[in-house]
Amino acid sequence: MAGVDVVFDFDKTIINLDSDNWVVDELGATDLFNELLPTMPWNSVMDRMMMELHAEGRTIDDIVEVLKRVPILPGVVPAIKTAHALGCNLRIVSDANMFFIETILDHLEIRECFSEINSNPSFVDEEGRLRIRPIHNFHESSHGCNLCPPNMCKGIIMERIQASLMLDGKKKKVIYLGDGSGDYCPSLKLGEGDFLMPRKNFPLWGLISQNPLVIKAEIHEWSDGEELARILSSLINTISMAGNAQLSPKIMAVPAYDALACPSPKPAMVANSIQFKQPIC
Numbered sequence: 001m002a003g004v005d006v007v008f009d010f011d012k013t014i015i016n017l018d019s020d021n022w023v024v025d026e027l028g029a030t031d032l033f034n035e036l037l038p039t040m041p042w043n044s045v046m047d048r049m050m051m052e053l054h055a056e057g058r059t060i061d062d063i064v065e066v067l068k069r070v071p072i073l074p075g076v077v078p079a080i081k082t083a084h085a086l087g088c089n090l091r092i093v094s095d096a097n098m099f100f101i102e103t104i105l106d107h108l109e110i111r112e113c114f115s116e117i118n119s120n121p122s123f124v125d126e127e128g129r130l131r132i133r134p135i136h137n138f139h140e141s142s143h144g145c146n147l148c149p150p151n152m153c154k155g156i157i158m159e160r161i162q163a164s165l166m167l168d169g170k171k172k173k174v175i176y177l178g179d180g181s182g183d184y185c186p187s188l189k190l191g192e193g194d195f196l197m198p199r200k201n202f203p204l205w206g207l208i209s210q211n212p213l214v215i216k217a218e219i220h221e222w223s224d225g226e227e228l229a230r231i232l233s234s235l236i237n238t239i240s241m242a243g244n245a246q247l248s249p250k251i252m253a254v255p256a257y258d259a260l261a262c263p264s265p266k267p268a269m270v271a272n273s274i275q276f277k278q279p280i281c
């Protein structure tokens with residue numbers, strides 16, 4: 001499926017919680033984290049927390065061991081492997097950091113499934129401390145987006161991805177999966193023919209619910225990893241069939257609840273409308 005680009009958020013989309021909170025909580029530093037949070041951006045707090053934990057004697061290996069125990073959304077790893085095996089191009093866009101993400105993906109043996117990881121850079125300094133930097137250096141300049149935190153605008157990253165897809169010449173479909181308010185900005189960048197998979201009852205879903213008409217992509221909500229896997233597989237099948245038949249998606253229109261409910265690969269596309277319906281079969 002060279003015609004499909006799948007873009008995953010990481011926290012609460014691939015893993016079942018926030019990796020920053022998981023590491024801080026598991027290493028017993030929740031109180032200090034909560035104290036610092038009102039005083040500086042989240043990304044800066046995480047860098048500070050890594051230094052505090054190092055000062056308390058926590059090592060990189062301690063952090064790695066905690067990351068290896070992170071709860072994964074059941075069904076998501078097989079879904080990633082299947083999408084990769086089908087030839088989809090997979091990327092991650094996340095406001096966590098490269099060290100946390102790569103450690104977890106390596107542990108799950110799915111690092112090679114992703115062609116690109118966009119996240120806050122991180123490195124281990126000469127004293128053995130994990131340092132976390134912003135992907136956008138807001139100390140030098142603002143990225144200019146008031147929807148996003150100062151260190152990262154996922155919408156700007158999405159625009160770069162879209163520009164790179166345009167260079168291929170062939171119209172590629174994007175499927176974007178996410179849960180958080182930081183996923184709203186890139187969701188607004190998706191175009192007609194793209195697909196948005198927000199996690200139901202999470203902040204992105206809530207923001208979309210307030211005004212679904214501003215989203216051009218076709219929306220398919222999901223609640224758990226198994227549902228994510230089923231819908232993702234269905235969308236990839238649908239895009240594949242539409243591409244093979246050289247048909248416009250709108251010619252193949254059937255109600256969206258079929259796409260949400262039925263794992264069988266049948267044509268299931270709708271025009272741009274939000275579909276917050278429960279599966280019916």
Ligand SMILES: [Mg+2]
Pocket residue numbers: 009010011012013178179180
């Ligand atoms: Mg998330």
Ligand SMILES: [Zn+2]
Pocket residue numbers: 145146147148152153154155156185186
């Ligand atoms: Zn933004």
